[in-house]
Amino acid sequence: MLLLSPTRSDLVRGQDVRCPGIVPADIGLTKSRGVDDKIPLQMKVLRTLVNTSIGLGIVTGMVGCSSANYSSKPTKAVDEVMQAGFKGKDPALKGSDSVAGRIREGNATPDDIRLMVELTRQLALNSPPKGELASWTAKTVALRDATKNLADHKPGALEIWKDAANCKACHSLHKPDKAK
Numbered sequence: 001m002l003l004l005s006p007t008r009s010d011l012v013r014g015q016d017v018r019c020p021g022i023v024p025a026d027i028g029l030t031k032s033r034g035v036d037d038k039i040p041l042q043m044k045v046l047r048t049l050v051n052t053s054i055g056l057g058i059v060t061g062m063v064g065c066s067s068a069n070y071s072s073k074p075t076k077a078v079d080e081v082m083q084a085g086f087k088g089k090d091p092a093l094k095g096s097d098s099v100a101g102r103i104r105e106g107n108a109t110p111d112d113i114r115l116m117v118e119l120t121r122q123l124a125l126n127s128p129p130k131g132e133l134a135s136w137t138a139k140t141v142a143l144r145d146a147t148k149n150l151a152d153h154k155p156g157a158l159e160i161w162k163d164a165a166n167c168k169a170c171h172s173l174h175k176p177d178k179a180k
Contacts, residue, residue, distance in 0.1 A: 085120075129174060
C-alpha cells in the first residue's frame with residue numbers, strides 16, 4: 001500500500017490526503033504565528049544557551065549539595081572511629097561508657113545512635129590496616145547497615161547489630177599487630 005503524505009499546498013488549503021475531512025489545524029499540523037516568529041535567530045540561540053546553562057547550573061548544584069555529606073573519602077581514621085565509638089574512657093566499666101557499650105545494653109540515646117551511624121559509615125570508607133579488603137568491606141558494611149537499621153527502629157535491629165559489632169571477628173583479621 002502506498003502512503004501518501006500531504007504536500008504543503010494540501011496543508012495550507014486545509015486538506016489532508018491521508019485523512020479526508022480532518023482539518024490540519026484540528027490535529028496541530030499548521031504552524032501558528034506567534035511571538036517566536038518575530039524574534040531573530042540569534043536571539044533564539046542566545047535564549048536556548050542561557051536556559052541550558054541555568055538548567056545545568058541547577059543540576060550541578062543539586063549534585064554537589066547531595067554528595068557533599070557523603071564523600072567517598074573517609075574523614076576519620078580507623079583509630080579515631082574506634083576511640084570515639086567503641087572504646088570507653090574507664091576500663092573498669094567494661095565498655096558501658098562507650099557508645100557501642102550503651103547501644104549493646106539498650107541504653108543508647110538517639111544522639112548516640114546518630115553518632116554510631118556516622119562512625120560506622122566512616123569505618124566502611126577506610127581501608128583495612130591489615131588483611132583482605134573484601135573481608136573488611138563485608139564486615140564494615142554489615143556493621144554500617146545494622147547501625148542504620150537501629151536508627152530506623154527496625155524490628156530485630158539490636159540483635160543484628162550485636163552480631164555485626166563482634167569485636168573479635170574483625171580484630172582477629174584486621175587489627176594490626178602491636179609493635180614490640
